[in-house]
Amino acid sequence: MDNKNPLVSIVVPVYNVSLYIEKCIKSIQEQSYENLDIILIDDGSTDGTSEICDKIAENDMRIKVVHQKNSGVVRARKRGVELAKGKYISFVDGDDWIEPDMIKFMLNNIREAEILSLGVYEEVAPDNIAVRYDEFPEGLYIGESQIAEILRNMIYDFAQDRLQRLTPWGWNKLFLSVLIKKIYQEIDPEITIAEDTVFVYKCLLRCKSIVISHNCFYHYQYREESAVHTANPHMLISINKIYLALYTEFSKHPMSESLLLQLQKWVLLMDYWAVNIYLGFDKRIYIPEFVANLSGLENKKIILYGAGKVGKTAYEQLKKFGYNIVSWVDKNFKYYQNINLPVTAPDRLADKDFDLIYIAVSDQEVAEKIKMELLAKGIPDYKLIWKEPMKIFDYSECR
Numbered sequence: 001m002d003n004k005n006p007l008v009s010i011v012v013p014v015y016n017v018s019l020y021i022e023k024c025i026k027s028i029q030e031q032s033y034e035n036l037d038i039i040l041i042d043d044g045s046t047d048g049t050s051e052i053c054d055k056i057a058e059n060d061m062r063i064k065v066v067h068q069k070n071s072g073v074v075r076a077r078k079r080g081v082e083l084a085k086g087k088y089i090s091f092v093d094g095d096d097w098i099e100p101d102m103i104k105f106m107l108n109n110i111r112e113a114e115i116l117s118l119g120v121y122e123e124v125a126p127d128n129i130a131v132r133y134d135e136f137p138e139g140l141y142i143g144e145s146q147i148a149e150i151l152r153n154m155i156y157d158f159a160q161d162r163l164q165r166l167t168p169w170g171w172n173k174l175f176l177s178v179l180i181k182k183i184y185q186e187i188d189p190e191i192t193i194a195e196d197t198v199f200v201y202k203c204l205l206r207c208k209s210i211v212i213s214h215n216c217f218y219h220y221q222y223r224e225e226s227a228v229h230t231a232n233p234h235m236l237i238s239i240n241k242i243y244l245a246l247y248t249e250f251s252k253h254p255m256s257e258s259l260l261l262q263l264q265k266w267v268l269l270m271d272y273w274a275v276n277i278y279l280g281f282d283k284r285i286y287i288p289e290f291v292a293n294l295s296g297l298e299n300k301k302i303i304l305y306g307a308g309k310v311g312k313t314a315y316e317q318l319k320k321f322g323y324n325i326v327s328w329v330d331k332n333f334k335y336y337q338n339i340n341l342p343v344t345a346p347d348r349l350a351d352k353d354f355d356l357i358y359i360a361v362s363d364q365e366v367a368e369k370i371k372m373e374l375l376a377k378g379i380p381d382y383k384l385i386w387k388e389p390m391k392i393f394d395y396s397e398c399r
Contacts, residue, residue, distance in 0.1 A: 006087040009037040011080030014094035027097035033104040044070030102217035113209040119216035135165035155262035231280035293387035306360035
């Protein structure tokens with residue numbers, strides 16, 4: 001094996017990504033580091049993806065295309081890892097792309113470590129790019145005590161109330177092949193979401209060294225139709241499978257108490273995320289993200305302004321404790337009426353018989369904007385009230 005110019009295997013699972021796969025493969029072919037083993041696992045695509053992969057592979061001897069019946073991303077990645085010949089293995093999803101110097105940078109910086117982890121440009125919504133990276137200082141972590149610095153907060157940092165300080169993805173990392181070949185065979189193929197979570201955390205438990213870098217080269221693209229953004233009635237089953245897979249591993253570790261506590265917090269947040277977004281429940285069924293501050297509203301005739309997350313929580317609290325709700329209003333009242341919420345337009349509020357308008361939003365700047373609009377409509381300032389709600393769940397980092 002050429003240690004100065006080691007072979008790097010890049011495993012690309014693809015399924016019905018005909019609009020994206022050409023850009024993805026091209027970004028790998030155009031890497032400034034050229035000693036690559038490119039493995040495309042076509043998981044039973046039906047939209048022309050298979051043909052695109054085959055055509056591109058004809059002109060690049062580094063590319064191997066494997067076609068299999070649709071079996072899910074875990075089985076696709078497993079197959080790719082089995083076929084990988086490189087000293088190192090990296091992953092790229094078929095709808096994402098990487099910058100030209102990513103592999104070169106990884107090899108130059110992994111040194112003798114078993115894993116290198118990079119930052120990511122994450123398209124969290126169309127035209128909305130966030131930069132995500134591991135929330136640990138950059139550098140080499142080697143040996144039990146330094147790896148422990150990551151393990152004690154990698155899933156959940158209770159002191160800072162932060163979820164997943166270590167990015168839970170495989171595709172922004174470079175792995176030593178001998179480390180992960182066995183680990184990937186252990187991943188349950190029936191896990192349909194966050195399968196990387198099990199894989200990455202198992203790797204961290206077994207590795208003796210990792211390099212953390214905040215440099216970003218990987219571009220995660222938002223797709224409304226991808227598995228991460230579509231309803232999944234089996235999501236709670238997958239979350240439980242992830243919990244059981246990691247529970248066994250964590251229980252045997254010297255830091256088991258810390259790891260299991262973090263895992264339990266992750267399960268709680270993921271279940272919340274599943275119920276509120278991805279199980280496909282009726283919008284009227286949800287777990288509150290906020291608790292509204294209702295102090296000062298006793299014995300008042302109240303107009304509730306806002307029907308978003310805070311507004312829905314406030315409405316339920318006001319109803320439950322017998323407050324006098326004169327009206328519930330929101331500019332997007334038609335949307336809320338379509339999901340059977342009793343929300344009306346915020347028109348002619350000055351003509352209504354009320355004591356207070358309770359502005360139910362989380363952001364103070366938004367509340368001030370609403371307040372100025374209401375003042376312009378003739379509502380006196382002493383009748384307007386906003387209190388910062390208490391946030392009890394934050395699932396924004398769950399993925």
